[in-house]
Amino acid sequence: MSVGTSARLSIIPFFxxxxxxxxxxxxxxxxxxxxxxxxxxPVVLILCATATALVQPSTMLSVLATxxxxxxxxxxxxVGIEHFNTNTVPRHIFxxxxxxxxxMLTIGVLIMEWLRRDNLGSFIDNASFEPTWRYYASYxxxxxxxxxxxxxxxxxxxxxxxxxxxxRTYRLRNVFASWAFVFVALSAVVVExxxxxxxxxxxxxxxxxxxxxxxxxxxxCVLLLxxxxxxxxxxxxxxxxxxxRQQQDxxxxxxxxxxxxxxxxxxxxxxxGLADAxxxxxxxxxxxxxxxxxxxxVYSHHVPHPELLAPHAEAELLHRLLQEHVVLEQADAxxxxxxxxxxxxxxxxxxxxLRKRERR
Amino acid sequence: MMHDHEVLPQVHxxxxxxxxELGPTFGRDRxxxxxxxxxxxxxxxxxxxxxxGYHGCCFGxxxxxxICVRSNLxxxxxxxxxxxxxxxxxxxxxxxHSFGEDTPSxxxxxxxxxxxxxxxALHRSVYDRPTERAAELLGRLFAPMVRHxxxxxxxxxxxxxxxxxxxxxxxxxxx
Numbered sequence: 001m002s003v004g005t006s007a008r009l010s011i012i013p014f015f016x017x018x019x020x021x022x023x024x025x026x027x028x029x030x031x032x033x034x035x036x037x038x039x040x041x042p043v044v045l046i047l048c049a050t051a052t053a054l055v056q057p058s059t060m061l062s063v064l065a066t067x068x069x070x071x072x073x074x075x076x077x078x079v080g081i082e083h084f085n086t087n088t089v090p091r092h093i094f095x096x097x098x099x100x101x102x103x104m105l106t107i108g109v110l111i112m113e114w115l116r117r118d119n120l121g122s123f124i125d126n127a128s129f130e131p132t133w134r135y136y137a138s139y140x141x142x143x144x145x146x147x148x149x150x151x152x153x154x155x156x157x158x159x160x161x162x163x164x165x166x167x168r169t170y171r172l173r174n175v176f177a178s179w180a181f182v183f184v185a186l187s188a189v190v191v192e193x194x195x196x197x198x199x200x201x202x203x204x205x206x207x208x209x210x211x212x213x214x215x216x217x218x219x220x221c222v223l224l225l226x227x228x229x230x231x232x233x234x235x236x237x238x239x240x241x242x243x244x245r246q247q248q249d250x251x252x253x254x255x256x257x258x259x260x261x262x263x264x265x266x267x268x269x270x271x272x273g274l275a276d277a278x279x280x281x282x283x284x285x286x287x288x289x290x291x292x293x294x295x296x297x298v299y300s301h302h303v304p305h306p307e308l309l310a311p312h313a314e315a316e317l318l319h320r321l322l323q324e325h326v327v328l329e330q331a332d333a334x335x336x337x338x339x340x341x342x343x344x345x346x347x348x349x350x351x352x353x354l355r356k357r358e359r360r
Numbered sequence: 361m362m363h364d365h366e367v368l369p370q371v372h373x374x375x376x377x378x379x380x381e382l383g384p385t386f387g388r389d390r391x392x393x394x395x396x397x398x399x400x401x402x403x404x405x406x407x408x409x410x411x412x413g414y415h416g417c418c419f420g421x422x423x424x425x426x427i428c429v430r431s432n433l434x435x436x437x438x439x440x441x442x443x444x445x446x447x448x449x450x451x452x453x454x455x456x457h458s459f460g461e462d463t464p465s466x467x468x469x470x471x472x473x474x475x476x477x478x479x480x481a482l483h484r485s486v487y488d489r490p491t492e493r494a495a496e497l498l499g500r501l502f503a504p505m506v507r508h509x510x511x512x513x514x515x516x517x518x519x520x521x522x523x524x525x526x527x528x529x530x531x532x533x534x535x
Contacts, residue, residue, distance in 0.1 A: 331413025
């Protein structure tokens with residue numbers, strides 16, 4: 001079995017799982033068919049494109065069907081992601097400007113494919129072909145348009161993934177989708193590069209680059225599957241990961257706090273009594289506040305400028321003060337105050353650097 | 361290490377009073393409004409460059425009360441200082457005329473504010489005095505309530521778009 005065929009066969013189960021999940025969700029959530037169709041159509045089209053690409057040797061019909069189905073799947077994915085993310089599913093998705101303009105470009109690519117109707121050897125399956133400009137142009141336009149569509153999806157999903165005000169599973173879903181289409185774009189680039197090399201220096205690298213192209217497909221499938229997981233399945237590992245990271249941050253903050261309170265003991269406020277009285281003070285608040293206050297005292301005595309030191313330099317200073325058993329009472333009020341920005345990241349970095357230094 | 365047993369009952373009492381008056385979450389402005397109402401005169405808030413060790417200070421002038429916070433603090437730090445200084449007023453640490461017979465009016469203060477006035481005012485530095493410990497404890501108790509209010513106000517309580525909830529289900533925990 002060729003590399004291309006095995007890659008195509010390997011992606012079918014992934015899309016079948018996604019298809020079944022969306023159909024199941026449709027029945028469970030009583031979703032309208034219009035909303036479900038926006039999700040289902042790209043999956044069905046990819047399955048169709050995979051099936052027609054399995055036809056070897058290629059026919060004009062299978063080539064046109066594969067190209068049309070692939071482009072429409074990616075285009076509908078783009079339109080679908082955009083509308084679902086903005087919570088608007090248009091009544092007639094096929095009449096949106098984005099869909100219609102994308103479809104016009106796809107028709108242009110199909111015309112290019114038709115122009116090479118007597119030269120149908122599959123470039124990506126290492127089949128023999130006549131090296132004419134029409135052949136190269138049809139492949140270049142086909143994968144070029146795929147690159148454009150994928151780039152737009154990456155732009156859209158990455159923007160959503162970076163939204164600080166969005167729910168964390170939503171952002172993670174967009175991260176997976178973004179990476180999936182980064183790999184789609186990368187596969188398109190590989191084919192374009194392969195075409196260029198074959199047209200200019202011959203087909204010495206053709207088989208290897210085609211293997212890379214097909215090898216990217218399962219990665220795309222896994223990422224698409226991850227981006228389509230139910231929220232509950234994404235939430236659990238994400239919650240575990242974030243909780244673990246928060247615990248690690250708290251540990252390093254507590255470590256740094258302990259060290260800094262040895263240098264400036266007057267800044268530690270005992271809050272244990274509050275808990276006994278049924279009141280709670282946020283532990284992170286306490287740590288970060290007292291560390292920042294202590295930093296100000298240390299800087300006022302030992303740093304001649306009001307700018308924050310780099311984390312490694314601050315850790316080095318603290319390490320030295322600890323080794324010399326320096327104890328400070330309060331800030332030198334004659335000195336300008338240190339400007340403290342991006343406190344949490346800086347403080348965690350300092351704590352890690354100091355711990356590393358003390359372990360040596 | 362400073363112990364808070366001597367100031368704890370008062371802090372607890374004031375915290376309960378404020379929570380009863382303002383509810384479980386409230387904005388900083390609402391807290392300042394309560395300070396002004398309880399003192400019966402305006403509360404002026406300002407940010408100025410202050411020296412090392414001075415995060416903020418508060419004092420009573422002839423006609424108004426003033427909270428002054430250092431201008432180059434990170435927002436999250438400034439929030440704590442705001443709450444610390446407001447706590448001094450709730451805990452009745454601030455006389456109506458903080459500088460005795462020398463207390464200026466707000467107009468005179470604006471014209472002649474100097475470092476001396478800030479040094480003489482109550483200012484947040486080390487916790488060597490019970491008043492500073494009490495104000496810090498009360499401010500830290502207010503902090504989560506104000507932070508939650510700010511997050512809701514700024515739309516930072518993350519939610520999923522309804523169409524995605526319909527597709528994939530809702531989140532179980534808070535983001």
